Every structure is written in C-alpha cells, then in structure tokens.
Amino acid sequence: MLIANCSLVTASLNAQQTKTFTHADTLRGSITPERAWWDVLRYDITVKPDYENKTIEGTVKIIYKINGKSLNKLDMDKPMALMQIDLQSPLVIDKVQSTENNNFSIIHKQGENVWYINKGLTNYIQKKQLIDSIIITYHGKPREAVRPPWDGGWIWKKDKQGRPWMSVACQGLGASVWYPCKDHQSDEPDNGASLTIIAPDTLAAVGNGRLSSTIKNNDGTATWKWEVKNPINNYNIIPYIGKYVNWTDTLHGEKGVLDMSFWVLDYNLDSAKVQFQQAKSVIHALEYWWGPYPFYEDSYKLVESPHLGMEHQSAVGYGNRFRNGYLGSDLSGSGWGLKWDFIIEHESSHEWFGNNITSKDLADMWIHESFANYSETLYTEYLFGREAGNDYNYGTRKKIRNDEPIIAHYNVNEEGSGDMYYKGGNMLQTIRYSINNDAKWRSILRGLGKTFYHQTVTAQQIENYISKNAGIDFSKVFDQYLSNIQIPQLSYYYSPDKKKVYYRWDSCINGFNLQLVLLHDGKAIRIKPTQQWKSLNDTAFFNTAWIDKHYYIKLKEVKAE
Numbered sequence: 001m002l003i004a005n006c007s008l009v010t011a012s013l014n015a016q017q018t019k020t021f022t023h024a025d026t027l028r029g030s031i032t033p034e035r036a037w038w039d040v041l042r043y044d045i046t047v048k049p050d051y052e053n054k055t056i057e058g059t060v061k062i063i064y065k066i067n068g069k070s071l072n073k074l075d076m077d078k079p080m081a082l083m084q085i086d087l088q089s090p091l092v093i094d095k096v097q098s099t100e101n102n103n104f105s106i107i108h109k110q111g112e113n114v115w116y117i118n119k120g121l122t123n124y125i126q127k128k129q130l131i132d133s134i135i136i137t138y139h140g141k142p143r144e145a146v147r148p149p150w151d152g153g154w155i156w157k158k159d160k161q162g163r164p165w166m167s168v169a170c171q172g173l174g175a176s177v178w179y180p181c182k183d184h185q186s187d188e189p190d191n192g193a194s195l196t197i198i199a200p201d202t203l204a205a206v207g208n209g210r211l212s213s214t215i216k217n218n219d220g221t222a223t224w225k226w227e228v229k230n231p232i233n234n235y236n237i238i239p240y241i242g243k244y245v246n247w248t249d250t251l252h253g254e255k256g257v258l259d260m261s262f263w264v265l266d267y268n269l270d271s272a273k274v275q276f277q278q279a280k281s282v283i284h285a286l287e288y289w290w291g292p293y294p295f296y297e298d299s300y301k302l303v304e305s306p307h308l309g310m311e312h313q314s315a316v317g318y319g320n321r322f323r324n325g326y327l328g329s330d331l332s333g334s335g336w337g338l339k340w341d342f343i344i345e346h347e348s349s350h351e352w353f354g355n356n357i358t359s360k361d362l363a364d365m366w367i368h369e370s371f372a373n374y375s376e377t378l379y380t381e382y383l384f385g386r387e388a389g390n391d392y393n394y395g396t397r398k399k400i401r402n403d404e405p406i407i408a409h410y411n412v413n414e415e416g417s418g419d420m421y422y423k424g425g426n427m428l429q430t431i432r433y434s435i436n437n438d439a440k441w442r443s444i445l446r447g448l449g450k451t452f453y454h455q456t457v458t459a460q461q462i463e464n465y466i467s468k469n470a471g472i473d474f475s476k477v478f479d480q481y482l483s484n485i486q487i488p489q490l491s492y493y494y495s496p497d498k499k500k501v502y503y504r505w506d507s508c509i510n511g512f513n514l515q516l517v518l519l520h521d522g523k524a525i526r527i528k529p530t531q532q533w534k535s536l537n538d539t540a541f542f543n544t545a546w547i548d549k550h551y552y553i554k555l556k557e558v559k560a561e
Helices: 002-016 023-029 068-073 122-127 266-275 278-290 342-349 366-384 386-399 422-435 438-451 459-470 475-483 544-550
Strands: 038-050 055-066 080-086 092-098 106-109 114-120 131-140 153-158 164-169 193-200 204-206 210-216 221-228 240-242 244-253 256-265 300-304 316-318 357-359 455-457 489-494 501-506 516-520 523-527 534-536 554-557
Touching: 023 114, 092 106, 193 204, 204 221, 204 244, 240 300, 244 266, 244 278, 244 300, 256 266, 256 278, 278 300, 278 342, 278 366, 278 438, 300 342, 316 342, 342 366, 357 366, 366 386, 366 422, 366 459, 386 422, 386 544, 422 438, 422 459, 422 475, 422 516, 422 544, 438 459, 455 459, 459 475, 516 544, 523 534, 544 554
Parallel strands: 038 193, 256 300, 300 316, 357 455, 489 554
Antiparallel strands: 038 055, 055 131, 080 114, 092 131, 106 114, 153 164, 164 240, 193 221, 204 240, 210 221, 244 256, 489 501, 501 534, 516 523
C-alpha cells in the first residue's frame, strides 16, 4: 500500500508536467552558445519616453567580459561569434556600435524576440582582450502593461490630477520588454548599472540607487541620471516618472548609516509620511533575522508606483494606498496582517531574497517568494511575539492550492505555481520547527545572506546549505513540498488502552523523512516517522492540534492494522 501511494504521487506529478514549449522559450530561458561566451559587467541605459504616442527611444551600453572557457570551445576557424541580444517586439534595434564607433551587422530573429550581433573573434584571440563593450540604439512602442505588476510591460497612466505617470513592471516577462539586454537571471551586471531618464521637466524621474545628476534641457525636458554600484537583476532596473516629491531619512543599521529616501505623488505627501514610518521597523526586523541590508552603498528607496508594488532593487515600488494589510485586507485572516503594511514589508524583504540572492533560473523563483512570504511571519513575530507569528503563518494555509509543483521546468523561462508564496512560507516554518533550535535557525537565515551575498544561485545550493548547517538532511522534504502537489499525511492510531500511538507517513514521495519535534509540559522529544509504522509510548506528546499548527502536514486517524 505504501509503495502504491507514493507511485500515485509520482504519476500525478508527471501528468501535471506535460507541457509544450517553443524554440523561443528555449532562447529566452537557457544559456545558449550565443550567450555563454560573454558575461555582463555593466549596463548604462538611457531612455526617453513619449507619453502621447506611447513610444520610447534610447541607447544601452553593455560592458562585458569574454568568458575564456566558453571562448575556447568556439570554432576558431570562424571569423565571428554571434552575440544574442534580447529585445521584445515591436521594439527595434537601429544600430549596434563599438566604443570606437564601428558598426556591427545585425541578424533579427522575427517572432523570437532575439537579435544576433556579429562579433569578430580575431581581436579577442590576437590581443587577448577580455573586456569589451557595445552601444545599442533602439526605439519603438513597447508592450503596454495589461495588469501590472502581474501582466507587465511599460505603464502609461495618469495620476488623479490628470498628469502623466509612467513606469515599468517586467518580472518574469523580462527586462527586454523595454531595453536590449542579456535577459537571463543568471547574469547580473557585476559592476552595477546607470539609468538616465529624459522626461518632461514638469515631472520627476526616479531610478535605482543614488541620483548622480539632474540637468534641465532647453526643450522642455530634464535629464535624470541614477546609478547603482552593486549587481542588479535586469528586471529590477526601472524608471518611475511622475509628479513626485521626496524626503530623506537615515537608519542606524548593522553596517552603519543607511540612507533612506521616499518618493510619492505630491498630493499623497502627508499620508505617506505617516505610513512610510514603518519602513524603519521593517529594515530593523529583517536585519535581525537575515543580516545587514545588502545595498548600503546604493541606499534604500521607497517609490509610489502606478501598480501595487514590486521589489525593484534600492527603489522598491509601493502602491498599497497608504493602508495596512494588503489593500486593507489581512491575507492570513488572523488579524495580525492588519497591523502592518503588507507591501512595505513584503517587497522590502526581496532586497535580501530576490535581489541579494537571485535564482539563476526562473523555475526556482521560490527562492525569492517563499522567503519573502516567510518574512511576513518573521516580521509579525518580531513585532508581536512567537504566537502571533505562528497564527499568521497558519492562517495563510487556506490560500494554498496545491495545483501544480512550485518548481517549474528549467531553461524555458517558466514560473511554477503561486504556491511558492504560502506553501513555501509554511514549508520554511515546518523546517524551523523540525530543527527546533531558533538560534541555529536564525544563524542559517543570516548565513544564507552572507554565503550567497550578491550571487545568483540554484535551488540545490540553498537546500544543501540549509541541510548542512541544520545537521539534518531535508532534501526529501524540499522535494516533497517544491516538486509535488500532495500534502504529506501523518497517519496514526492508538492502542486499545490509549497508552501508545502508532504513526507513519502516507501520501508522500518515497523516502520522505520529515522529523517532528513534539512538546509537552516543558519537555521536547523528536520522532522520525517513516513509511513504516512506528510507536510512541507517551501519547501526551502527540497533541494533534499543536502538530497541525506548527507543521504543514495532514493528520489522519486511521483504523489499527
């Protein structure tokens, strides 16, 4: 019976994963040969939007490093290597030049959003040149966002007073929806990026990092230049253009003084100055749990956005209408979610998981969202205590769908189930209680940020780190929750005299081995259920209500065998 149950789980999973992908999906989601031989060092982006016509024009300078190992694998008899540049239709590349103004020929793959640049290898081989750059000029009418941030693109809106309000939301969709780049999460610009925005001089233009310069032009426009020093995800480089006002503050954090800046539409200034006070407690709480804010050099910024919110690095997008909760509602139903602003907390938490630590492949997006969801539990606990955090975490379970696996297909730019939020957060809380050592758990969380500081990672790296530092192998636990849709069931029954309880795992993958720590009267015991019956002599520890609240599993009393 046990083997059959686990076989059914596998069959169900395989049925869920039958999908068809196109060649364009592969080009977008994998490291093709035309991507493999070069690594991005820096982006310098200039963009000028035309609000009335919903068009943009701009230039992007890409500084890159030749990947020596990949270069050696290329056919040296060929006079050039193709360089894949991603830019989504209907945007058009006009020309590609070197810094010496040499033009390169361009091959456009219509319908696949890919452009190929002919790059000669001769100079690289003869001069042993390992760093180079190109300048791309482009223009067009970018995809307009339908329902940002979920269905994204360029956002053309008006504020309540009828003035232009523009921005971009492109996570998953990709930064190539508005500028040419190497649109793959695994390759971030090591030396940061700059964003220069040319906009009407009646508006303010806000970007990532710190403001380098503002120049008022003679044609009714102004040029704003922003710069980040640290690596940054492509989809995080975002312009905000509107009738903004701002104020600044500082926070004394773990690495010293953190500069904080806040940008909102002028008529929301009073409301924002009250609501945005929460940002400090969020940063303090997350530094406590996860270690220092990862981008002190680039500062922390909270920017009112024409959509609900996004984790744009050092320029977090905010659109929660200056209310606590999620647009005024408590996603957990516990009451605790109305005591703080969901968007400030959740999107700021991505500065650690999503921005500091980034998944190499979109399929592993749980690394971003499961930890961000779990940060809501940790923040609630930080403010109101352990039981408040438990209540919040438990309350979010009603939103888990178990519709498809959390980890999607690799190399095709596919996101997994939205369960990466609530189920992922409950998985992490389950692992925490299985470890049963809060000092160790906090050390693991902080250690992740330090060990993988400013890195792109795989799921395997994160899972292995947690298992190694916990001293418990959680590999089958991760597999169960991330790659399957069944909730593991702890089946149990009592002896006739009720003095002994028998238990085992059902509805699980083969080898599922989650250990449970049970508490009673100030004492703790650890049980290690398997898919064979085991017994516990002291049933006082087997408090099903407590187990259910602290571990995301099903409990089912069955007939004695």
